[in-house]
Every structure is written in structure tokens, then in C-alpha cells.
Amino acid sequence: MPRRRAYAGSGASLISRRSFLGGVAAALGGLMLGGCGVTSLAAERLVVDFWNLFGGGDGARLDEMERAFRESRPEVRLNSTTLAWGAPYYTKLAMSAVGGRPPDVAILHQSRLAAYAPAGLLEPLDPQLLSEFDMGPDSFLPEVLEASRYEGEIYAIPLDTHPFVQYYNTDICKEAGLLGPDGELKPLEGPDAVIDALKRAKEVTGDLGLSFYPADDAGPWRLWYTLYGQLDGEAILSPDAREVTLDEEKALRAVEFMVALAQDAEVVRANIDYGGSVAQFLSGRAGFHWNGEWEVTTYLEADLPFSMLPFPNVFGENHVSQADRHTFVIPTQSSRDPRSMEAALEFISSMLKSSLIWAKGGHIPAYLPVANSDEYRELKPQSNYAGVADNVVIDPIAWFSGSGSTMEQRASAAFQSAMAGGISPRQAVVRLRTILQELVNIPKPI
Known part of the structure; x- marks a missing residue:
């Protein structure tokens, strides 16, 4: 030794x-x-x-x-x-x-x-x-x-x-014609293709296409930051976290897609919390589930017919997902x-x-x-998304940022309001910039 x-x-x-x-x-x-x-x-x-x-x-x-x-x-x-x-x-x-x-x-x-x-x-x-x-x-x-x-x-x-990933019910997706000859989900790229797949899954379930948790302290942030990253959005804060550098047009495109899921396509409900989203997917009331990968054992233990993949490439510019x-x-x-x-x-x-x-x-x-x-x-479906480990977006570097932070909670509330129809996507982006500026203005506590 x-x-x-x-x-x-x-x-x-x-x-x-x-x-x-x-x-x-x-x-x-x-x-x-x-x-x-x-x-x-x-x-x-x-x-x-x-x-x-x-x-x-x-x-x-x-x-x-x-x-x-x-x-x-x-x-x-x-x-x-x-x-x-x-x-x-x-x-x-x-x-x-x-x-x-x-x-x-x-x-x-x-x-x-x-x-x-x-x-x-x-x-x-x-x-x-x-x-x-x-x-x-x-x-x-x-x-x-x-x-x-x-x-x-x-x-x-x-x-x-631990990245944001896509779960899918293999039985529902098979009936919806979304699986390839190998039994795996066909590639989904672009907002139209993703929403079309969710609509087809909804036709099979008669309920929802997507199980997600907009009424949550972190869920809307995880989805928005994934989409913003896929648009190659600029860092939302300067390296020293003293200036807001949000790309508002790309931020808007991300919010508009989130609102489309709930308001236009009606494939997800804006009032669902975390526990409700897990229950929806577990009971077969949704063909897809967007979440962190940590619920895999919940579904394995329930003997649910499902698999997992990296989060879909909605915008195509940079296939990343939010992670920590x-x-x-x-x-x-x-x-x-x-x-x-x-x-x-x-x-x-x-x-x-x-x-x-x-x-x-x-x-x-x-x-x-x-x-x-x-x-x-050989660990399946856990290793299906292993390749994203070095291609993720982590929350911005700031003392008020990170998992479970005030920033995530306040930003999620703004996005949730937009998905529920309470404010417009543009108003959600304005609110996001205001939130970030308020946090930047607070002196560091330590």
C-alpha cells in the first residue's frame, strides 16, 4: 500500500x-x-x-x-x-x-x-x-x-x-404509435413534434398526455431553465452575480412553450403539484412524465411499464437539460x-x-x-440517459441560487402563473427579471 x-x-x-x-x-x-x-x-x-x-x-x-x-x-x-x-x-x-x-x-x-x-x-x-x-x-x-x-x-x-429527464409509459406510447421497431420511443425533436406526441398520448389515456408539476416550488424552474438552455440562452447573471444578463426574447420563447402545453395543447394541467404528477403517471393517466430521474424506483417497484430517456430536444439548438x-x-x-x-x-x-x-x-x-x-x-432504464452528465445546465453561480433556493421558488411562481393563465408569457419574463434584480441587489449575508 x-x-x-x-x-x-x-x-x-x-x-x-x-x-x-x-x-x-x-x-x-x-x-x-x-x-x-x-x-x-x-x-x-x-x-x-x-x-x-x-x-x-x-x-x-x-x-x-x-x-x-x-x-x-x-x-x-x-x-x-x-x-x-x-x-x-x-x-x-x-x-x-x-x-x-x-x-x-x-x-x-x-x-x-x-x-x-x-x-x-x-x-x-x-x-x-x-x-x-x-x-x-x-x-x-x-x-x-x-x-x-x-x-x-x-x-x-x-x-x-441528477438531470431533468423524460419518462414514458411504454404501453401507452405503443398504442399511440410512438414506439419504433425496437420498442423504444421514436426521437422527438422540435416543439411541434413534442406536442404532437403528447397529444397522441392524451388520446390514448383519455386524460393527460403529460404528467408534470407546475404548482411546485421547483418544477417550473427546472423546465424553463432546460428550455432556455436549449435555446442557447445567455447566462442569466454576470459571473460575479451583480448584474442581470437575461436574454428576454429566448426567455419568452421558453415560457411560451410552457404555456402552450397547458393552455393551447391542454396536455398538462397547471394546478398539479409534485405528488399529484407522480400519481398521474403511476396510475396510467399520462403517457409521459417530466421530472428528475429520482422517481425511477417508485415506478420500478410498482411494476409500471415504462422507460426513460434524456429530456427531448425541444428547440434543437443545444440538447441540454437542467441538472444539479x-x-x-x-x-x-x-x-x-x-x-x-x-x-x-x-x-x-x-x-x-x-x-x-x-x-x-x-x-x-x-x-x-x-x-x-x-x-x-446494464442497469436499465437508469443508464439510458447517462450521456447527459457532461451536457447539462446548472443553476447560475450566486449566493441566492441553487436547489431549494429562493430564486427557484420565486421564478417557479411566475412561470406557474403564466401556465395557469393568470399572466401573459411576456409578463412572466418581466417578473423574472424583476425577481433576479431584487436578489442581485440584496447584500451577501456572509
């Missing part, structure tokens, strides 16, 4: 991974001998405190991956804590770092990096040290790793990409035992190596040894 350079904290000396783990194992071995040294030796056991926001199926898969680490590293105690998704999680994570008592490892959406790295809340990670723990640059797609940098430094280790990534980060601590950093990296490395388990929940693994494996390629 090669010697590995340990993290060098303030005044810390460098130690090898072997001496680190060997010393801890020897200390634990001493416990079995009994005697008066038990209490002091027990205090030497390394602890990794890990915070995450995963519930449901993701939480169950995370537990399985954590068990693999515990079994392989019994000399390290892993404390895993699951907190409420969204703003509660990110507020607590930021406050813990500011207060000097953060976890050793935490999950961070990549779109949230701009709110944490500039504020000094995360440790920059040495690429050489990451390589020593089998997480070097060659372990990730260049585009995926690049999005984990801030001002040239690596601050996050990507676990996955879960990453591992190491929050800044006022002081850190160098052995603690090594234990944290050992834990993250173990989780990446177990990420085929994670991929079963729909997420595209970021770790190339897993993503390029035969086992993942």
Missing part, C-alpha cells in the same frame, strides 16, 4: 495513511487487553460526523453505502445525521461552519457552492491528496470536476449528476486533527466506490470507475 500524504493542518506533521490507520487499529486492539487504559484508548477512536439531506429511497441506499464503509473501517466511528431538505439544511450547515462546529463531511448541491466557498465555509482540497485517496482528476469527467471548483480550487467532490449534482464537501473547522481529514477522505472515497448502489436510484454516478463499468451500463 502506497504511503499517503496526510492533510496538514495548523502545525500538523505529515503522516501516512498506513501509519494513521495502523496506529488507530493498534489502539483499538489494546482495548481487548483490558486494564486501566481503556478510557484513554477509547478516546483515541476517530469519528467522522456526516450530514446529509437524503430521505426515502435515497436515504435507504445511503445507509447501505455507509454500512460498507463501517465494515471496511471498523476503527472509525461514522455518525450520519439526516436533516430536513432545502433551506433548513443549508441554513444549519452554514451556521455550524460559522460557529466553528460543523460536521467533518457534508452533502452540498453543486449549485450551492457559490454560497459557501467564497464565504470561507469550505476547505479547499489538494488534488494530490485526493489522488492518493483514489479521487484524482482522472476519476471524473472534466466538466463535472470543473463545476466543483471556485477560483481554481477544488471545494467539492462530486457524487452524481450532489457533492461531498469538508466544512471549515477552527482546528482539525490531520488524522480526521484522512478519515473524512477515506469515507468519501468509500462512498464513491459504492456508488453503483446510489445509481440504482436514478442518479448518474460521477465516479468514472463506476460510471464506465459494465454493471452500470
